[in-house]
Every structure is written in C-alpha cells, then in structure tokens.
Amino acid sequence: MELNLMSKMGSYSEQDVIFLLKDLSSITIEKDTSEREKAIQSGVHYSEMLPIEYKPSPHYLTLFHESLDIYKQKVAMAVALVAEQIYEQKGKEIVLVSLARAGTPIGILIKRYLAFKYDINVPHYSISIIRGRGIDENAIRYILQQHEGADVQFVDGWTGKGAITKELTKSCSQFYEKYGIQLDDELAVVADPGFCSSLYGTREDFLIPSACLNSTVSGLVSRTVLNRRYVSESDFHGAKYYKELESEDMSNFYIDSIATQFEQIAQNVPTELALQKERYTKPDWSGLAGVERIQHDFQIESYHFIKPGVGETTRVLLRRVPWKILVKEKDSEHLQHIYLLAKERGVPIEVYEHMPYSCCGLIQPMGEDK
Template sequence: MKGTGIEEILNRRIASPVPLGSYPSSDVTFLLKDLSAVTLERGTAEREEAIQSGTHYSEMLPVEYQPTEQYIELFHETLQQSAEKVALAVAVVSEMIVAQRKPNCVLVSLARAGTPIGVLIKRYIAERYGRDLPHYSISIIRGKGIDENAILYMLQQHGLDADLQFIDGWTGKGAIRQVLIEACNSLDKKYGIRLNDDLAVLADPGNCSGTFGTREDYLIPSACLNSTVSGLMSRTVLRDDLIGPEEFHGAKFYKDWLDTDLSNVFIEAICPYFPSVTEEALKIADEMLKSPPEITWAGLRDIKSIQETFGIADINLVKPGVGETTRVLLRRVPWKILVDTMDNPNLRHILLLAEDRGVPVEVFPGLTYSCCGIIKPLKGESE
C-alpha cells in the first residue's frame, strides 16, 4: 500500500452523513447528500430525449411512478408468494459472505436497488451469527463510477483493512459490475488500496457475479416499486453544481410519502422465513463454495442478438431481466417488451404494467432472461 495514498485517505476531509431514508438507523446509513429541496425531476418523455441527446442520466431524476391500487395489490400478492424464495436467496448470499469474508466485513449496498437487499443480509447475519455488521448505502453511476468519498469515509471509520462487500439487487447486462471492477482498479492505482470487486446479488440472470442466491430471472418484489420500497430514496444524482469535492453523491428523500411507504413491510415479510430456510441455504452455499459457479457474462450474448434483430445501435437501450424491464416500464419510454414465453409466472407484473402503458409484448424464443425491455430509440435507429 502506497504511503502517500494512506495519508490521503486518512486526511481527506469528507462531510458527515445526515439521517436519511425510512429504514431504522440500525439497518443502514445512507452516505448520500440530501437534495430533497432541489427540483430535479423531469417528465418521462423530456428526460428520455435528454438522455438520448447526451445528458447523463444522473444529472436529473424521473418523476416517481405512483403505482395504481391494482399494482400495489400485485406487490403484496407477489411478496406473499415469494417471501420464502427471497429469504432463501438472502440466506444463501449471507452464508457465502460469512464464509468468504473477514470478521471486519462492512456491507456496502449500491443505492438504490441494493439497499433493501443489504438490510436483509444484515438482518440475517445478525440473527444467525449474532454479528452486527456495519451497513452503508452508497452511489455508483454508470459512466461516472463509484462515490469515492463514500469509500474513503468507510475506510476512515472502519480501518484501511476493512473488508467491503458490495451488494446489489440483481444483475442485468452486468454494466454495474463492470463499473465496480473499473472503480476498484482505479482506487488501487490512486491510493494503493485493493478492494474486492465481488458483487453479491440475490439474482444473477446475467451470469456475471460469483456471489448470488439464484440465477433464475424471477421477480424480486422490491423491483416492483421505486422509492416506496427503497427507504423512500430517489435514484442517486451527480452534478458539479450540486455536489462539492468533500460531499457524497446526492439523492432525494421523499418524506411526504411516509404514509404509503412499503420499505419496512418488504423487510418484515421476509425475515420470519430465515430460520426455516437456513439448512437448505447452508447446503446450497456449501456446494457453490466447493464448486464456484462460472462467470460467463452469458446475458451479453442475448443483448447482441436483440440488437441485431431489431437494429438497435445503442446497447443501453436494451434492458434485460425482470428487474431492469420493470424499471423501463416505470420510468423510461418503452418501445416493446420481449418475453421468453407469455405464460412465465414471473412476468405477471410486467404484463400488467405493459398493458397499463400500452406497450406491445413479443415472444423472443431462447432468451437467457425471462424478459427484456427495449427503450424507444428517438433518433431513428429503429422504426
């Protein structure tokens, strides 16, 4: 480790975190600047045009989709049906983290889809092993990287040898995993600190993670909703006019929606299943640790095939997997939805949302994923 790098980490002045989000403070600390007073939202069509014209997605926010009553019912129904399945995936990932990481492990969720998963992992490890691991939620942005101040803050708090375990909800193409790998390499070159770039996820349909609960592309109920299942936090924001050199990346805390918040409902529905899934989780985790699953990035082959079939030049307009397709329908301008089969039980909410927004759904045989959302190209790459 470079001496000057250590000194810079220890001496870097970084703003202290402020209380944010609707989770109990014992569950997570958000390392984010509060931008709640700033108007950042743009309408879906205006935002889509801005993104496809070169404005970075992290410089503005979508208007948060307010789910219909029918959609909220679907969330509760899906949560009831899949709570045990989600608990098993959480338990598998948690057991792998405990087996592979040092005792000074720090859980680091990638905001915002990673946050509820990080809370569940923290709860599982505390319940099963009596270890209260620190848990933070930090920003990582495609095209801009990870929040360096957040990383340095955690190292200042927990020591330069702290074992940071990054956590997200699921994988799509693997873009965030690639950003994480690049960020860890960059930090090594800059400060001489070597972080483990392993990304723990509940579902890895993109085949790009080594620590996961399953590779099945199924609906994790937290993918159904935006802020109302993620501690009432917005997506993260990075703009030079809003974020100073000593500050964390920013986000908004939607306090006005506390009455309709489901963040803790999601957590409390899953935790009771932990004792009953532990034995099976141990077997699965043990098997994966003995024979580590191959990281093939298989999902990228799907994307290339879809790009060729539909004449889509920009890979970022293709969003694979249940989680990413849900996001396309909630906050982008969808062109069409591709599914592996129309009777896939994992797709009920996708079909409901597509119908609600008038988006055509097509069967695309042979998908690695359950489904794939295609954002409407606005510059004539396709019809």
C-alpha cells in the same frame, strides 16, 4: 470528512443502514419520462436529473403484495446463500456497502441474516455508483476512515448485462491507482441472471419484489444524482428523500416480510448451499451475449437500449420510454406485474425465446418510429 448523522436520510433505521448521500430534497430536479428520455439520448447524463416517481395503482400494489407473498421465501433463501458465502470468505470483519438504491434492501437483508445466524452486527452503508461516472470515492474514503482494516463487501440487487459490475471493477482499479488501497470488486447479488458474478444467491431470473416499486421499497430514497450544480467535488453523491411518500412506504414492511422467513428456511440452507457449490460455474457473461443477440435480431443501434431481466424490464416500464417488451414464455404467471405495467403504458409484448432472461425491456430511440 465529516458526516452529519443528524440529517437522517431515508426511512430505514440507522441500525439497518446509513446512507452516505447528500440530501437534495429541496431541489426540483425531476423531469417527465419523455423529456428525460430525450435528454439522455441527446447526451445528457442520466445522473444529472431524476425521473418523476411512479405512483402505483391499487391493482399494481395488490400485485406487489401478491408477489411478495409468493417470493418472500425464495428471496430469503437467496439472501441466506449469498450471506453464507460472504461470511465464509470474509468472516466477521466485514463492512457491507450496498449500491443505492436497488442494493440497499438487499444489504439490509444480508446484515439481518448475519445477525440472525451468527449473532454479529456488521456495519452497513449505502453509497452511489453511476454508470460512466464511477463510484462515490468520498463515501468509500469515509467508510475506510471509520473502519480501518475492515474488508468491504459491495452488494447490489441483481445483474442485468453487467454494466454496474464492470463499473465497479473499473472504479476499484482507479481507487487503487489514486490511493494505493485495493478493494475487492466482487459484487454480491441476490440474483445473477447475467452470469457476471461469482457471489450470488441464484442465477435464476425471477422477480425480486423490491424491483416492483421505486423509492417506496428503498427507504424513500431517489436514484442517486451527480450534477455538479448541486453536488461539489467534496460532497457525497446526492439523492432525494421523499418524506411526502411516508404514507405509501413499504420499505420496512418489505424487509420484515422477508427477514421473518430466515427461521423457516434455516434448516435447508446447508443443503442448498452445497447444491449451489456443486453446480457452480465461473461467470461467462452469457447474459451479455444474449443482449448482443437481441441487438442483432432487432437491429438496435446501441445495446444501452436493451435492459434485460425482470428487474431491469420493470425499471424500463417505470421510468423510461419503452418500445416493446420481450418475454421468453407467453403468459408467464411470474410476470404479471410486467403485463400490467405494459398495459397501463400501451407497450406491446412480444415472445422471444432466444435469451437467458425471462423478459427484456427495449427502449424507444427518440425521434424514430420503430
């Protein structure tokens, strides 16, 4: 299996990350939000098409910059805490494998932190995992060929109800059955409000600013695609590289904004790490229990229509057809971008206190009037 590094994917430096994705930039595979939602709900897999990239309004971009300014130190601390745990468990012989695309900026930040703190340059790849379809085995095999004996650490941005966590565990089990190679299925995340990871920076459901934007904060890379019309059995999973959005790209600015905070937080990391270990509890999947409560209270047919947490709620507003948004506290100052997106799209907001998340997005079942 060969990787042509000449056809560079994404706007990040290859010193930060190498995307193991097939470039589908020349193919038109986007569908508008309503058409895509109908297709998904009628049984077409979401990975076979792409949403049209949301173009943020000037007001929304201002909110992104304000959010980054407010949360950059908090994100830096959460990155530091999860990076310290990874290093403590696995040492220097690790390969970071982030899950495209929300995991990519987090993987880069963990790599940058390890370089800052321990002066090591760990390999970092970004690969595809798709709910219901599994992880890209070709990408995993390529990584293992390049780094024999290395300890793979999977990385993502945050947890919602744990669907990707479960998908990763299932994929690692299948990989072992096929190839006899045991992969560590523990998913490292910056935020674990779903309580389904033991390797996290925080369990608070707060805004990770990279959730605010789509490709323009993720290296100009689309969601990943697994459509057999364009992606063969021997290919890596696909994605598009939106070079035409270069003038709007915030990807490297975002990374640099947070990485520059490492020096300022460094002296507090040992104390915060000790506190986190003291308060640690095993994953109890309480986030999923909260989702099931919402499903019952709002009489929602499928829990797939419930997207909990700030990151997932943002995604619902950017690329799905929302029914309503639930917020734990009325007029929370931490959810300004949620309120703005909901207003832009005419989506009602309802206070619902009985959940472990700060907010939750509910998807509109197509063909029904809720």
